[in-house]
Structures are given as structure tokens and as C-alpha cells.
Amino acid sequence: MRKTQIWDHVILLAGVFFMVTPVVLAFLTSTHDAITIYKEGIQFAPGGKFLENYETVLFQAGGFTKEVDGFVMLKNSLILGLGFAIGKIIISMLAAYAIVYFRFPMATLCFWVIFATLLLPLEVRILPSYEIVQKLGMVNTYSGLIVPLIASATGTFFFRQFFLSVPDELLEAARIDGAGPWKFFKDILVPLSQTMIAAIFIIMFVYGWNQYLWPTLITTDESLFTLVRGIKQILQVWVGAQIPAFNEAMALAILAIVPPVLIVVVFQSWFVKGLVESDK
Amino acid sequence: MKKVQFQSRWLPYLLLLPQLAIVTIFFLWPAAEAVQSSFYLEDPFGFGSTFVGLDNFTDTLTSSDYGRVARFTAVFTFFVTFLSLGIALLLAVKADKVLRGASAYKTLLMWVYAVAPPVAGLIGVLLFDQHVGPMVDFFAMFGWKMQIGVDYFDTSFAMLTTAVWKQIPVNFIFFLSGLQGISKSVQEAASIDCRSGLRRFWTVTFPLLAPTGFFLLIINITYAFFDTFGIVDVIVKNEPGNNPVTLVYKVYLDGFRGNDLGGSSAQSVILMAMVFILTIIQFRLIERRVHYT
Amino acid sequence: MSTITLDTVRKVYAGNVEAVKGVSIDIADGEFIVLVGPSGCGKSTLLRMIAGLEDITTGEVKIGDRMVNNVDPADRDIAMVFQNYALYPHMSVYNNLAYGLKNRGMDKGEIDRRVKEAARILEIGDYLDRKPRQLSGGQRQRVAMGRAIVREPAAFLFDEPLSNLDAKLRVQMRVEIKRLQRALGTTSVYVTHDQLEAMTLADRLVVLNGGNIEQIGAPIDVYDKPASTFVASFIGSPAMNLLDVKADGNGLSLAKGAGLSGANAKGKDRYTLGIRPEHMEEVAGPNGGDGLLLEAVVNVLEPVGAESYIYASLGDGGPEIVVRVSSHARHEAGEKLFLKVAPENAHYFDADTGRRID
Numbered sequence: 001m002r003k004t005q006i007w008d009h010v011i012l013l014a015g016v017f018f019m020v021t022p023v024v025l026a027f028l029t030s031t032h033d034a035i036t037i038y039k040e041g042i043q044f045a046p047g048g049k050f051l052e053n054y055e056t057v058l059f060q061a062g063g064f065t066k067e068v069d070g071f072v073m074l075k076n077s078l079i080l081g082l083g084f085a086i087g088k089i090i091i092s093m094l095a096a097y098a099i100v101y102f103r104f105p106m107a108t109l110c111f112w113v114i115f116a117t118l119l120l121p122l123e124v125r126i127l128p129s130y131e132i133v134q135k136l137g138m139v140n141t142y143s144g145l146i147v148p149l150i151a152s153a154t155g156t157f158f159f160r161q162f163f164l165s166v167p168d169e170l171l172e173a174a175r176i177d178g179a180g181p182w183k184f185f186k187d188i189l190v191p192l193s194q195t196m197i198a199a200i201f202i203i204m205f206v207y208g209w210n211q212y213l214w215p216t217l218i219t220t221d222e223s224l225f226t227l228v229r230g231i232k233q234i235l236q237v238w239v240g241a242q243i244p245a246f247n248e249a250m251a252l253a254i255l256a257i258v259p260p261v262l263i264v265v266v267f268q269s270w271f272v273k274g275l276v277e278s279d280k
Numbered sequence: 281m282k283k284v285q286f287q288s289r290w291l292p293y294l295l296l297l298p299q300l301a302i303v304t305i306f307f308l309w310p311a312a313e314a315v316q317s318s319f320y321l322e323d324p325f326g327f328g329s330t331f332v333g334l335d336n337f338t339d340t341l342t343s344s345d346y347g348r349v350a351r352f353t354a355v356f357t358f359f360v361t362f363l364s365l366g367i368a369l370l371l372a373v374k375a376d377k378v379l380r381g382a383s384a385y386k387t388l389l390m391w392v393y394a395v396a397p398p399v400a401g402l403i404g405v406l407l408f409d410q411h412v413g414p415m416v417d418f419f420a421m422f423g424w425k426m427q428i429g430v431d432y433f434d435t436s437f438a439m440l441t442t443a444v445w446k447q448i449p450v451n452f453i454f455f456l457s458g459l460q461g462i463s464k465s466v467q468e469a470a471s472i473d474c475r476s477g478l479r480r481f482w483t484v485t486f487p488l489l490a491p492t493g494f495f496l497l498i499i500n501i502t503y504a505f506f507d508t509f510g511i512v513d514v515i516v517k518n519e520p521g522n523n524p525v526t527l528v529y530k531v532y533l534d535g536f537r538g539n540d541l542g543g544s545s546a547q548s549v550i551l552m553a554m555v556f557i558l559t560i561i562q563f564r565l566i567e568r569r570v571h572y573t
Numbered sequence: 574m575s576t577i578t579l580d581t582v583r584k585v586y587a588g589n590v591e592a593v594k595g596v597s598i599d600i601a602d603g604e605f606i607v608l609v610g611p612s613g614c615g616k617s618t619l620l621r622m623i624a625g626l627e628d629i630t631t632g633e634v635k636i637g638d639r640m641v642n643n644v645d646p647a648d649r650d651i652a653m654v655f656q657n658y659a660l661y662p663h664m665s666v667y668n669n670l671a672y673g674l675k676n677r678g679m680d681k682g683e684i685d686r687r688v689k690e691a692a693r694i695l696e697i698g699d700y701l702d703r704k705p706r707q708l709s710g711g712q713r714q715r716v717a718m719g720r721a722i723v724r725e726p727a728a729f730l731f732d733e734p735l736s737n738l739d740a741k742l743r744v745q746m747r748v749e750i751k752r753l754q755r756a757l758g759t760t761s762v763y764v765t766h767d768q769l770e771a772m773t774l775a776d777r778l779v780v781l782n783g784g785n786i787e788q789i790g791a792p793i794d795v796y797d798k799p800a801s802t803f804v805a806s807f808i809g810s811p812a813m814n815l816l817d818v819k820a821d822g823n824g825l826s827l828a829k830g831a832g833l834s835g836a837n838a839k840g841k842d843r844y845t846l847g848i849r850p851e852h853m854e855e856v857a858g859p860n861g862g863d864g865l866l867l868e869a870v871v872n873v874l875e876p877v878g879a880e881s882y883i884y885a886s887l888g889d890g891g892p893e894i895v896v897r898v899s900s901h902a903r904h905e906a907g908e909k910l911f912l913k914v915a916p917e918n919a920h921y922f923d924a925d926t927g928r929r930i931d
Contacts, residue, residue, distance in 0.1 A: 004477070005378070008374045008377055008378050009378065009380075009381075011370065011371070011374050012371060012374050012375060012378065012381075012385050012389075015367070015370075015371040015374075015385075015389055015448075016385065016388045016389060018445070019388065019389055019391075019392050019445070019448065019449070020388060022403050022404075022407060022445065023392075023395070023403065025403075025406075025407065025414070026403045029406065037412055038411070038412065041411070041412040041413070041414065041417065042406070042412050042413065042414045090298075091298045091299050091302070092299065094295040094296070094298065094299070095295060095296050095298075095299040095300075097295055098291075098292040098293075098295035098296045099292075099296075101285055101286055102285055102286050102287070102288065102291065102292035102295075103285040103286070103287055104287075104288075104292045104293070106293075107292070110296050110300060113300060113303060113308070114299060114300070114303060116303075116307070116308070117303055117307045118559055119552065119556050119559055120307050120308075120310075120311045120552065120555070121502075121506050121555060123505075123506045123509060123528045123531070123532075123551070124311075124314070124528075124531070124548045124549075124551040124552045124555060125307070125310040125311050125313075125314050125548060125552075126531065126532055126535060126536075126548075127314070127531075127535040127536070127541065127544055127545065127548070128309075128310035128311070128313035128314045128317070128545075129306060129310040131310075131313070132305065132306065132309060132310055132313070133306075136305075147302060147306070148302070148305075148306035150302055151299055151302030151303045151306060151307060152307075156299065167657060167659060169655040169656070169657055169658075169659035170661065172621075172624075172626050172646075172653070172655070172659065173653070173655060173659040173660075173661075173720075174661075174672075175625075175645070175646045175647060176624065176626075176646045176651065176652065176653050176673065177647065177672050177673030177676055177720075178647035178648075178673055178676035178677055179647075179672075179676055180286075181286045181288060181291055183676065184286075187661075187672070188661055188663075191664075192662065192663055194663070206393070206394050209396070210394075210395075210396035210397070210399075211396075212396060212397065212398045212509065212510040212513075213509050213510070213532070217536075228396045228398055228399060228510075231396075231398040231399060231401070231402050231510075231514060232398075232513070232514070234402065235402070235405070235514060235517055244409075244412075246406055246409075246412060249402065249406075250402075250403075253399050253402050253403060256396060256399050257394070257395050257396075257399055260395075260396075261391050261394040261395065263394070264390070264391055264393060264394040265387055265391050268386075268387060268390075272390075272453055272457065275393075275450070275453055275454075276453065276454060276457045
């Protein structure tokens with residue numbers, strides 16, 4: 001091996017070390033008991049409390065009201081991730097289909113209205129958004145959690161881009177073959193979009209799972225907390241305790257990390273495709 | 281648009297209905313409310329509101345607190361963008377070059393993408409903890425006594441490190457795919473024309489990556505502005521007092537804690553204007569990007 | 574099977590761009606019509622209007638006795654073969670063929686019979702379970718044909734179906750399309766920009782230029798008597814030599830340069846004179862006789878195998894012409910040539926309108 005190649009590997013290994021170590025330490029910490037950590041600081045080797053700690057955070061109700069355990073939060077995170085991803089795919093595919101494949105007077109206007117959402121990230125309209133959801137009585141409901149997040153334009157743009165790249169002749173051939181708008185969508189376009197749907201599903205699932213600000217506002221009922229939303233409670237209840245329970249706090253953090261990371265790693269090629277192409 | 285399209289009186293509207301309904305209710309309406317209430321002063325106890333013109337804006341822009349937060353946001357954004365782009369580019373160039381273990385490196389460097397910002401913040405809190413954090417021990421060896429949550433600079437440092445850590449994967453993925461998009465024959469031609477690898481990088485590879493780089497610049501600025509909310513919130517642990525916070529965090533604080541509806545709305549409107557500018561730049565760049573490829 | 578009638582069909586796009594300017598054609602039952610012309614001549618638009626993929630601005634399209642202007646493509650009883658085949662990438666070959674039939678609600682047994690029959694004719698029976706991406710270009714082309722055949726339509730419409738194939742395959746498929754059309758006897762309209770494809774396939778050629786018909790006729794008639802300079806230069810390869818000439822007493826001489834004699838003026842001052850490369854015969858010298866005589870100097874000899882082309886300049890700075898000679902001819906650059914043209918092989922065109930003068 002030449003010298004430059006050794007340097008390449010040294011730099012990459014340093015990068016990997018920087019990226020991986022924090023989570024590894026978080027995991028190792030989650031396998032010790034709180035007293036050990038409090039006395040000796042962060043542990044660099046696995047401890048013997050793995051099963052015990054994870055059982056505690058998964059099945060023992062904690063938090064302020066003692067109503068919620070890690071398992072419920074895991075379930076809520078899944079509902080948010082899946083609900084968001086599926087809802088967004090359906091809604092944006094339908095909208096993109098209308099914009100690309102139909103000729104109608106208001107097409108451009110509709111496109112710009114959807115486009116405008118890019119200019120209004122949640123963070124700049126937090127307060128009024130919250131008030132509206134409150135008026136609609138959707139606070140502390142799954143629909144209040146999921147629906148307002150669904151409508152942003154990213155998914156619609158992604159599918160619009162993809163539909164535009166589908167050769168026109170396919171539509172023409174399908175029309176000669178007697179397929180109407182619904183048949184064409186169902187028989188041709190959706191099957192053709194499979195890879196794209198998978199790619200965007202991964203991105204959106206991770207995005208939904210990782211939502212923080214919106215769930216923080218909309219869910220005050222602990223039984224609706226997601227893992228990521230629960231971080232704040234973790235800080236107050238576990239870390240803020242007399243003897244900070246870093247072990248259990250980190251066990252919850254690991255629970256919040258593992259599902260989206262697994263999906264990203266297992267479906268890596270789809271994920272990269274979705275990320276790179278949707279942001280174009 | 282397509283050469284051939286379907287024609288139907290009602291179907292396209294039906295297809296668009298769900299999206300348009302949600303957009304209108306949850307995007308346009310709240311945004312309009314934000315703009316409206318930025319011109320009003322609301323009584324904190326809910327007894328009506330009075331029109332105050334641009335007062336909320338002038339109050340906001342002239343307050344020393346806002347200035348301090350804005351300065352921090354600017355510095356924070358600069359370092360997050362610069363560091364995460366720089367480190368990611370270096371790693372992407374190396375990952376594109378190595379033959380052995382390329383896919384393992386790729387996976388190991390990108391998976392942090394899936395970690396939620398507040399979770400990253402929580403791990404940051406652990407690593408920089410006064411009592412148990414290894415980073416504190418590490419820097420103590422150099423005589424730096426870190427006090428996260430107490431010392432403004434130390435807290436900023438922890439926040440910055442966490443934010444950069446979280447953002448490297450996205451940049452890495454884009455740079456790597458950009459590098460892999462550069463045709464082999466161009467690289468081969470360059471290696472015939474130029475012996476020095478470093479010079480080759482700056483004169484051939486880097487210019488070809490520039491569209492990706494510009495694009496990522498905007499993405500990173502947006503990230504540092506908005507998506508770091510979770511990191512900031514977790515690291516300052518509900519005690520924003522003297523701690524560094526970003527502009528977005530202040531909108532949240534003033535709106536939900538301070539009950540300063542008008543001020544918070546005015547800040548929202550200012551942020552909208554910034555997003556507007558960033559989006560326009562981004563779209564300009566996307567057009568360019570299309571031409572490049 | 575059926576006739577197709579186009580009656581002053583026009584297509585005007587947004588922005589007042591007139592792509593097709595009032596075209597009328599009567600296509601007989603079982604006839605193979607080729608629409609040929611350069612890109613942008615309106616040939617594809619015309620075909621797509623027959624298919625129902627483009628609206629007809631004015632005029633009428635009839636398939637059989639039925640006016641189809643407002644009939645959906647699926648109900649026009651036509652089948653189309655696209656340039657890029659437009660196979661459904663996610664469906665097997667079998668389902669690609671069967672999709673249109675299923676949509677018509679045809680009985681499963683009948684669908685199966687038709688698909689198997691088409692597969693047999695096109696020799697794609699072994700690939701029925703494959704996806705299009707697992708097929709070679711030629712095989713995809715066959716599947717696209719198969720999709721047209723199974724419908725047993727009144728007419729086949731072909732939109733440059735061979736232009737994505739390599740040269741060798743193109744010749745092979747050309748022969749096959751012709752054979753198939755003859756066997757099935759289905760009325761066909763075929764669009765191409767390749768004059769060779771047009772010549773070999775067509776019962777009748779329709780040469781289009783700028784949205785207008787330049788000429789309609791059997792390939793050999795079009796070749797022998799091109800109606801305009803446009804047709805003359807478009808049909809035939811190498812193209813017909815076109816020379817600007819002017820009246821000179823009783824005879825004609827080149828507008829620029831020298832080396833033409835023996836041509837007769839026909840009452841006008843200026844003409845475009847057309848001579849096909851194969852209609853020039855090498856003679857020893859200017860020894861009189863009937864017909865035109867050209868004097869030229871050889872620039873390049875280009876052997877293509879079965880024959881050779883001489884590129885030669887007419888005297889005194891005159892234009893360059895192409896002469897087709899036997900592959901055994903030996904000529905050097907700079908050599909002087911005397912070329913004889915029989916009177917019936919000289920084509921005269923109006924210098925201004927480009928129309929043929931007989």
C-alpha cells in the first residue's frame with residue numbers, strides 16, 4: 001500500500017471514530033447502573049445491566065404522570081413515522097399526478113400554492129399553527145400530530161419530477177390500450193414508481209419519526225408521546241434527578257435511534273437515491 | 281409539462297383537494313395570522329388587541345436581546361456550515377478514492393443522518409456533562425474547565441459540536457454522489473494533464489463539485505437556522521437565561537413562554553423573509569445545477 | 574381493416590404555430606403509406622392526429638366511414654408502434670401484449686389465443702415471461718409490433734419504429750415489417766425521416782415539407798419524377814445534383830462557371846437543372862450526339878463497395894457534382910471528365926418556386 005493510501009484510511013477512520021463514538025458511548029452507558037456512572041463517569045466498556053435497564057424503560061411507566069412507558073412511546077413513534085410517510089406519499093402522489101397529467105385552468109395556480117409551503121417551514125409559523133390546531137380540537141390527537149405535517153411540498157415536487165421523467169409515449173400507448181386516468185395511475189404509474197415510493201418512504205419515515213417541535217406543542221398528554229418528544233421528559237425526570245439516571249436516559253435515546261438507523265442502513269441504496277434526487 | 285394530458289372537469293381538483301386543503305388550513309392560514317398579529321399588540325390576559333403598526337418590528341430589531349441572539353445565530357450558522365461542509369468534503373473525497381472498505385466507510389459515515397436532533401442533543405448533554413462527561417475530562421487535560429449550561433462559550437461549543445456532528449452525513453452523501461457523478465474519463469484526462477493530486481482536486485474536481493457545494497450551502501444554512509431547534513432546546517435544558525439560543529428558538533420562547541404574541545409574530549415574519557430569500561437563491565442554483573449535469 | 578381519409582387536416586399549436594397546413598390523403602384499404610420528410614415537417618403530428626393523441630384543429634379524419642375527430646384513441650380501432658417502443662417496463666412481455674385486450678374486457682381464452690398467435694408470428698414465444706429490460710433492442714421492437722398485432726386493428730400506425738436500432742437490425746426489421754404487413758393486409762401509416770426506409774416500405778409515399786404535402790405517389794414515380802427540388806434532393810442517395818442554370822440564346826448555361834452544353838431552354842430565363850448521380854455516363858470527349866454534356870474535374874473518388882462516387886467540379890469555378898460510377902472505375906484527382914446525360918434524365922424545375930417543369 002502506498003503512503004497516500006494509508007493517509008486516506010487514517011482520515012476516514014478518524015471520521016468514522018468521530019461519527020460512531022458518541023452513540024457507542026451512549027449505548028455502553030445504558031448498560032450500567034446509575035450509581036456506577038454517577039461515581040465513575042461515562043463507562044467505556046459494556047456493563048451487566050443491559051436487560052434490566054431496557055426492561056425498565058420499555059415496560060415501567062415513568063414520566064410525571066407515571067402513565068407512559070418506553071413501549072408506548074415506541075408505538076407512538078411508529079404511528080407518527082408510518083402515518084406521516086404513508087399519508088404524505090398518497091397525498092403528494094395524487095397532487096403530482098393531477099399537476100403533471102391533467103390539463104386544467106388552475107394548474108399553475110395550484111402548483112404555486114403548494115410551492116408556497118416551501119417558504120413557510122413550521123418554525124416560522126409555530127404559534128398560529130398551534131392556535132389553529134387548538135381551534136380545530138386536534139390537540140392531543142394522532143391526526144393533529146400527523147396531518148399538519150403532511151402537506152409540505154417536498155413530496156409533491158419529488159413525484160412531479162419523477163412523473164415528468166416518465167416517457168410521454170407510455171401514456172400514449174396506455175391511452176391506445178384503452179386506459180383511462182384511474183387505470184393509467186393504478187396499472188402503469190404506481191408500479192413504475194415503486195422504487196421512488198420506497199426511497200421517499202424511507203426519507204419520510206425518518207423525518208416523521210424524528211419530529212420534535214410539533215409533537216412538543218401538540219401532545220401534552222403523555223400517552224401520545226413519541227420517543228423523540230419524550231426527550232424533554234427524559235431530561236427533566238431522569239437526568240434532572242438527584243442522581244441522574246443516565247443509564248435509562250441513554251437506553252431511551254438508543255431506542256429512539258435504532259429503528260430509523262436500521263431502516264437507513266438496510267435500505268441504503270434507496271435511501272441515498274431518495275435523498276439525492278428529492279432535494280434536486 | 282406533458283405533450284398529451286388527460287382532460288377532465290373535476291378529477292384534477294379532486295386529486296389536488298387533500299393537499300390543497302391541508303396546505304390552506306395548516307400553512308397559509310397560520311402564516312397569514314402570523315403576518316397579521318405582527319402588526320398588533322395583544323393583551324397578555326387575552327383582552328383584545330390593538331393595532332400598533334410596525335412597532336413590533338422596531339421593538340424587536342432594536343432590542344439588545346434580539347441583537348445578541350441574531351449575532352449568535354449568524355456565528356453559529358457560519359461555523360456549522362463551514363465545518364460540516366469542510367469535514368464532509370474531506371471524507372467524501374477520501375471515501376471516493378479508497379478501494380478497500382469503501383462501502384463500509386460509506387455506511388459508517390452516513391447512518392447518523394437518522395438520529396433525531398434532540399437525541400443528538402441528549403447524547404451531547406451526556407458527553408459534555410459536568411460530572412460524568414468524557415469531553416469535559418478530555419479538555420480538562422489541556423486546562424480548559426468546561427461548564428456547559430453556565431459558561432456561554434462552553435455551551436456554544438457543545439451546541440456547535442453536536443450540530444456539526446449531526447449534519448456531516450447529509451453533506452457527505454451529497455458530496456460523494458457528486459464525486460461519483462464526475463465521469464471517469466474526465467478524471468483520467470485530468471490525471472494525464474496534471475501530476476499533482478492536490479492541484480488536480482482544486483482545478484478539476486472542485487469546480488465540478490461547485491454546483492453541489494452551493495446547493496449544500498443553502499441546505500446547511502437552513503439546517504443551522506431551523507433544524508437545530510431540538511439540539512438547542514435539549515442543551516439549554518429549559519434554562520435559556522444566559523445561554524446561547526438561535527432566532528428560531530427565540531420565536532418559540534417569546535411566543536409560548538413569554539406570551540409576547542406580537543413580538544413573536546414579528547420575528548416569524550422576519551424569518552419568513554429570510555427563508556424567502558434563501559429559497560429564491562436555492563431555486564436559482566437548482567436551475568444552474570440542471571445545466572451543469 | 575379499413576380505409577383512412579384525411580380531409581384538409583390542419584394543426585395549429587398555441588402561439589399560432591401551424592404544424593400541419595391542410596393535408597388531404599385518401600388511404601386505401603390494406604395500403605402501406607409512408608409519411609416522409611425532415612424533422613419538423615409535421616409528419617409525426619399528422620400520425621398522432623390519426624391516432625387521436627393530438628387534437629385536430631380543423632379538417633376531418635375518417636377511419637373507414639366513421640369520422641373520428643372526437644373519438645378517444647382507444648376507440649379508434651388503431652394500433653401504434655412507438656419510436657422508443659413505449660413498452661410497460663414493469664409488465665412481462667405477455668402482459669404488455671395483453672393489457673389493451675384486458676382493458677377492452679376481452680375473454681381470457683381469446684386474449685391468450687391472440688397473444689400466443691402474435692408471439693408465434695414474431696418468434697417471441699420464448700420471452701413471454703420476461704420484462705422488457707431483459708430483452709435486446711430487436712426483441713423489444715418485436716414486442717412492440719406484437720402489441721399492435723394482437724389488437725387486430727383497422728390500421729397500424731408506426732412512428733419511426735426502427736430509428737433506435739443499429740444499422741444491420743434496421744434492415745432486417747424493415748424487411749420483416751413489410752412481410753408482416755403484406756401477410757396481414759392491414760392498412761398502415763408509417764412515419765420516417767429515412768428516405769431509404771420510405772422507398773423500400775411504401776406502396777405510396779407522402780413527402781412532407783413544412784406542414785405541406787410536396788408529393789404523393791408510388792416510390793418509383795416519386796423517384797423518377799420528383800415534383801419539386803425539395804423532393805428531388807430528399808429522395809435518393811446520394812442526392813440529385815441541382816444546378817442553377819440560365820437561358821443562353823437557344824441553349825442553357827450554368828449561372829456560375831462553365832462546362833454545360835447541349836441543354837435546351839424552355840421559354841424561361843432561369844431554371845434549376847436536376848441530374849441524378851447515376852444518370853451521367855462517361856464519354857471520351859465532346860463528340861456531339863443527343864443530350865447534355867458536362868465537363869468536370871475530379872476532386873475525390875469515394876469507393877463504397879458496390880459502386881463508387883466521384884466528386885467533381887464543373888469548369889471555371891462551377892458547382893461540385895456527384896457522379897455514380899462502377900466500383901472498378903479508376904480516376905485520379907485533377908483528371909478531366911466528360912459526362913453525357915440523356916435528355917429524358919434531365920429534370921427542370923422552376924428557379925423561384927422549385928416546382929417541376931415538364
